[in-house]
Amino acid sequence: MKQIYILLIALLMGLSAKAESSGTCGPNLKWHLTDDGVLTITGKGEMYDYSPWGSSIKRVIIGDGVTEIGNGAFRKCRSLTSVTIPNSVTTIESSAFESCSSLTTVTIPNSVTTIGDNAFSGCSALTYVTISNSVTTIGGSAFSSCSALTFVTIPNSVTTIGDGAFSDCSDLTSVTIPNSVTTIGEKAFSSCSALTFVTIPNSVTKIGEDAFTNNLTKIIWLTNTPPDGYSNVQGSIHYVANDMYTGLSNKKVYPYLSSIFEVDGIKYVPVSPSERTCDAIDCTYTGDELKINKKVNYKGVDMTVREINPYTAYSANIKKVYIENGFTTIGVGAFSSCRSLTSVTIPNSVTTIEYGAFSGCSSLTSVIIP
Structure with missing residues (x-):
């Protein structure tokens, strides 16, 4: 029996050695x-x-x-x-890391110029990606079905976002598209059900079919001339610079849209620079209490906030909202789907709360309506 035991140990040791x-x-x-x-x-x-x-x-x-x-x-x-x-790697070829379902983070170095088709497709645990400033092309379906990916910053070097590049990234809430991108491929961000805010830069000349399919996404168009395929883009509201965007429903025209600015986690668009008025259109603030003031100061200039626009803070990660006295209307869906929101104080000046203003605020326990 002892000889058999020794033989088993030797055999196991041999298998272990062969594992390398x-x-x-x-x-x-x-x-x-x-x-x-x-x-x-x-x-x-x-x-x-x-x-x-x-x-x-x-x-x-x-x-x-x-x-x-x-x-x-x-x-x-x-x-x-x-x-x-x-840093020696210049190309990540097609399907290089496809279906690596346990991969959580990736840093792509400054030497890489091309990310191939399906390069990281199906990396369902991938939560964070750093794409270097050397990358010029993000291939088709490069990050498709990366269901845990929440935030993507695309560098200024990228000119093309391939077909389906970020499709089915169900947790993706925000994407920054730089002013270098000229083409957004078909279904590039389709089925990104959590995507709440997208800015289309002035450089974009072509958008493929079904590039954005989430009806709740807020789209800001910085392009003065509508790009080819613009009418295929779906969204809850479209902010545009002129009336040339005839194929879009639920749009608001702001001639000074390109002068959008941010103060304390809220994005504003100038309405009348001579009168120093602006509208609040988006919330990037994440914290305990969001304050929307009637006056804001940007680069030493005081401006009066005219409106809290539809979907201003849609799905924002905030707990409390304080709205300063002076506003008369809270726009459609302004704070909808703010699931962490627990309390709201509405000032005496408000006369209208539009439909869906606080819909889907599942943690809301306290509301003061004047």
Whole structure:
């Protein structure tokens, strides 16, 4: 019996030793995988497509000298939680990290210029992505079905957002599109059900079909000339600079829309610069108490706030709202879906609370109506 036990131990030790493996993954690249799931890639040059390691990888360390992460290189590595991409990498090929469902964060270095189609598609645990200023193209479905992704900042270097690039990112609440982007592909942000606010910059000339499909999204159009395909964009309200946007419903025209500014977490649009008036149109404030004042000061200039517009603070992460005396109307859906909101104080000057102003405020326990 003792001999059998010793033999089993020797066999198990042999299996453990065999768990470490190595090989080549490019003309001049080598890989080494430890028995605890750490994969290290060394050498210089490009990686092969669809590399040979299995789904047991937990961490990847890519050494300086690797220039390209090949097609499907880490596809379906479902145990992979972290990856270090060095500054030598210029291209992340198609499906490179597709369906890596445990991957939580990714930093794309300044050397990368192209993120291929489906590169991070199906990374359902990915909550945060840093895209460097060197990237010019975000490929089709590059981040599609990243259901935990909440916020994306696209750098000024990007000119094209591919078809379905961020489609089905169900937790995505905010996206910043820079003034370098000229094309937003078909279904680029379709089925992003939590997306509440989008600014279309003046550089955009083409928008694909169903690029934005959430009827509750607030769209600010900084383009003076409507881009090709603009009428396909769905939203709760459209802020536009002129009457050329004939194909949009529920729109408000602000000739000075390009002069939008922010003070204490609220975005305002000038109505009449000579009269120094503006309207509150969006809330970026996150904290305990949001204060909407009748006067704001921006760069030393005092301005009077005329209206609290429809959907101003839609789905904002706020707990209390204080509205200063002087406003007469609280717009349609102004504070709707503020699920953390617990109390509201409405001033004596308010005569009208529009429909849906506080709908979906599931934590609201106290309201003072004058």
